[in-house]
Amino acid sequence: MSRLDSFINRMSAQRDLLNHVRDHGDLPEEGPVFEIGLGNGRTFSHLRECFGGRRIIAFDRKLASHASATPEPENFVEGEIRETGQAFVGKNAALVHADIGTGYPDVDAVTLTWLPQMVAGMLAPGGVAVSGLPLDHADLQPLPRLESIQEGRYFHYRRR
Numbered sequence: 001m002s003r004l005d006s007f008i009n010r011m012s013a014q015r016d017l018l019n020h021v022r023d024h025g026d027l028p029e030e031g032p033v034f035e036i037g038l039g040n041g042r043t044f045s046h047l048r049e050c051f052g053g054r055r056i057i058a059f060d061r062k063l064a065s066h067a068s069a070t071p072e073p074e075n076f077v078e079g080e081i082r083e084t085g086q087a088f089v090g091k092n093a094a095l096v097h098a099d100i101g102t103g104y105p106d107v108d109a110v111t112l113t114w115l116p117q118m119v120a121g122m123l124a125p126g127g128v129a130v131s132g133l134p135l136d137h138a139d140l141q142p143l144p145r146l147e148s149i150q151e152g153r154y155f156h157y158r159r160r
């Protein structure tokens with residue numbers, strides 16, 4: 001598969017899953033949304049459309065989002081998420097979306113030494129995680145794959 005096709009698959013899987021959570025996610029009534037990996041802000045912009053009633057806090061090592069998709073300063077957390085995210089463990093997020101996979105297995109393996117634990121800790125019971133990397137953690141119950149999404153492409157979980 002070309003990298004272009006792979007990218008398009010990832011983006012459509014991400015959008016389909018976030019729309020699914022918006023429509024059928026049964027999220028906790030209260031609680032913020034965390035966007036782990038703000039990047040250009042495309043997903044942040046989509047999260048704002050889907051979950052506009054909630055506070056959305058975005059994380060990245062540096063701010064590089066499009067002007068139209070940049071969080072308010074109080075809703076952006078700059079720095080290495082492995083460190084900055086610790087302060088948000090126990091904050092009872094309703095939804096955590098993480099898009100920090102690199103496509104390099106060795107780099108992603110390091111990320112996976114801390115990301116699942118952090119995401120599980122950020123979520124409220126019943127909250128949902130949506131991630132481009134698999135989050136293998138005892139407190140995260142895998143949810144059924146959507147038909148439109150290829151096996152292993154994008155993942156979602158409910159916090160037990």
Ligand SMILES: C[S@@+](CC[C@H](N)C(=O)[O-])C[C@H]1O[C@@H](n2cnc3c(N)ncnc32)[C@H](O)[C@@H]1O
Pocket residue numbers: 036037038039040041042043044059060061062079080081082099100101
């Ligand atoms: C694939 S991009 C996210 C794209 C985003 N969903 C969008 O719509 O533009 C991943 C982003 O996560 C950030 N990132 C990856 N790993 C990180 C880490 N460990 N700490 C902080 N930021 C990280 C990168 O700087 C990059 O901007």
